[in-house]
Amino acid sequence: MDEIVKQLIHLNQKDWLDMLAVFIPILLSVIIIVQNIIYYRGNKNLQKQIHNRDQRVQYHQDIMLIYNTFYEFCDGIIRSGFANHVKMGNVNLSVSWLDHLIQLRMNLGRRGELAKLLFEKGNPKLYQIIKDRADLGIKIIDLYLDYINSGNLFQVSENAWNTIISVNPGLIKYDYKMLMQNPQILSSFTKLCYDEKILEIETLYKQYTDMHVYEKYDQYFEKYFTLNEL
Numbered sequence: 001m002d003e004i005v006k007q008l009i010h011l012n013q014k015d016w017l018d019m020l021a022v023f024i025p026i027l028l029s030v031i032i033i034v035q036n037i038i039y040y041r042g043n044k045n046l047q048k049q050i051h052n053r054d055q056r057v058q059y060h061q062d063i064m065l066i067y068n069t070f071y072e073f074c075d076g077i078i079r080s081g082f083a084n085h086v087k088m089g090n091v092n093l094s095v096s097w098l099d100h101l102i103q104l105r106m107n108l109g110r111r112g113e114l115a116k117l118l119f120e121k122g123n124p125k126l127y128q129i130i131k132d133r134a135d136l137g138i139k140i141i142d143l144y145l146d147y148i149n150s151g152n153l154f155q156v157s158e159n160a161w162n163t164i165i166s167v168n169p170g171l172i173k174y175d176y177k178m179l180m181q182n183p184q185i186l187s188s189f190t191k192l193c194y195d196e197k198i199l200e201i202e203t204l205y206k207q208y209t210d211m212h213v214y215e216k217y218d219q220y221f222e223k224y225f226t227l228n229e230l
Contacts, residue, residue, distance in 0.1 A: 062114060063224045066130060069111045070212045073137050076104040077205065082144070089157030089193040090176060094148050105141040108134045126220045133211055140204050147197050160192035 080086075080101055085093040112134035119127035147153055161173050168185055172178055179186055211217065 059118075060224070062118060063221065066111050066115050066118075067221050069108065069137075070133065070217070073104065073108065074209065076100065077140075077144075080144075082201070082205075086144075086147070086153060087193060087198060088176070088190055089153065089160050091148075091154050091157055094153060098145065098148065101141055101145055105138055105145075108137045108141070129217065129220055133208065133217075136204065136208050136211070140201060140208060143197070143201050143204070147201070152195075152197055156193055156195055160189055163192055164189045 080097040081090075081093055084090070085097070112131055115127055115130040115134070119130070164179075164185060165171050165173055171182075171185065179189060
């Protein structure tokens, strides 16, 4: 009887081991599948977070690019020598900056289109603010370019030189170095170079800068300057 019981126990143990031998690989496979699913979902969420972060960073950079257009425009006008070269009738130096002015004009147009994509529907008020300033900036550059390309600057400069030399025989025509060594003659020459076109450009440029005070410009960008609020 005891022997029979031992045999039954042995058979049960063998069956149990056989069952484990079958079940363990299945269990391991299930564990691996679950781990893969968890890894896939975690990786997908991480990729989504990275993608969203990159989009927020790009969005923020685009807004800053549009915001800084004002400063780029003012710097461009200053570097082009409007206050010195153009207002003093220096044709050669003025012409040398034409490509720079054309590029500046293209940038204004591109930033205006970018602002349209970003704000026309979501923030139409800000879009209109940006558009008005971009349009005015382009108008100023067009007047500036036309003043040089049309020959107006050359004609004004020639008239100024002829007039100033007629009363200052020792002065050499087109010698700006000699001209600048005499403040009184320089002042008279500069006044001769000042005409209605220069006045119009100056007036519009002042209007442009006045449009960029805090209350009219900066405050509308404030909420976009912090990434956490995008």
